Amino acid sequence: MTAALSRTARHLISIPVVSVMLIGSALAATPAPAGATSCSGCHPPNARVGTPVPQLVGQPASQIVAAMTAFRAGARPATVMDRIAKGFSEAETQAIADWYAAQK
């Protein structure tokens, strides 16, 4: 019973992981969601570009969403991101975050 339950639990956990990975690889190959391609005007693709602006590529989506939510609410100090974050809904932000998280 315990073993069966844990197998089920493991199975349940493994499904979302697999689909996240599949969705992730597909996102990298599919067109960017609305607004996403503008970000790379400031946010660098890798650490080799010398800028104090953080990289979005490969960041966990939850981290990008949390930052944008805080910027939008004025809860995080900002120079320009508070003004930009207000232009994106939660759903748009989530889509952009998922897309960047899936990039390598």
Add this chain to the structure above:
Amino acid sequence: MRRTVSRRTILKTALTAGAASLAMRAPAISQGAGGRVVVVGGGFGGASCARALKQANPALSVTLVEAESTYTACPFSNAVVSGLRNLRAQQFDYSAVQAGGVSVVMSAATAVDASGKSVALANGARLPYDRLVLSPGIDMRWDSLQGYSEAVADIMPHAWKAGPQTMLLRRQLEAMPDGGLVLISAPANPFRCPPGPYERASLIAYYLKSNKPNSKILILDGKDNFSKQSLFEAAWKELYPGMIEWVPLSKGGKVTAIDTSSQTLITDFARHKGAVTNIIPAQKAGRIADIAGVGDRTGWCPIDPVTFESKLVPNIHVIGDASIAGAMPKSAFSANAQAKVCAAAIVALLAGEKPAAPLLINTCYSMVAPDYAISVAGVYQPANGLLTEFRGSGGVSRANAPRSERSLEAAYAEGWFRTITNEVFGS
């Protein structure tokens, strides 16, 4: 639900992989099998678009047509004018663009056959296209002021296209005696880089303050307000008290004529003679826009806000300063953002799909001093056939912010330049 998504995803991935392996096996057939796109103009718009097209669909045949082998970027060129930066730091070539699979042709586009869908080049070549992207930037309106001409710009530089004009203005400032008057004539809207004339005045003031402290700057303006105005005016008061005077349109700021023999700018109310005179004239879309028939009576190019396709000529897209992009200002950031949206739309159109409605961002930094910058930002969406600013977003830097914040924005500005030029020209 989750399973359905997964299946669709797998199918899509398999199809993409199949297409890729087919392309690898039959390069002769696959060359341009995804379509032929010609991009004219290798600046922030054109070079970005060419790269984005190739990245989105490597099967596309993408040709970038640009007359100059070296691109000289305008953002930060006011720092070159004021001696804070070398022109070399503004210059980029197309080797990395070419290495990414874009065919770069060094020639000028001279004619567009819109019905036959081909572009003729000065080198005699004729390039057929399925979609043409024009990113020609600006041309000066030499006829906008009485007495003005291209030859006058050799004496009174515009320095509104970076390169020799930038260095000419710099040398004139260096040669000017202390106590001289610097005249800047700024045009009415719309024009390239709306905060640019005021950034220029700021950085020239920075140079004069330490080198020629008895000198002054007079801005003669063809309009009654300007981008980031209150922030600029507050900064001028703080950093350069009494050095910069701005004369708006309603106070007789509009320059209507030039007396070249006495190097005098003439308004309806006065004559102004400067030791250095910087005339930033009215502008229009670069010449190829006119040749292709995509410019309207304003001299700029009306476009569809989803695809950037011309509203006047089908299969031709116009991006960057040349386009009428609604609320989006004519900036390098805008051109780059538009380029990527346009590329995605073209990839969709060539695949027979409907392009998705985009969102675009603009962010523009202006340097007021080397460690003091201010910004304007906006988020834009298509509405009623134009790009409109998303309400509640965007705007300028905080008024009365501490110097540490201005300094941080200066660091972000320099980081922005490195990041965007890396995306447009870098490896």
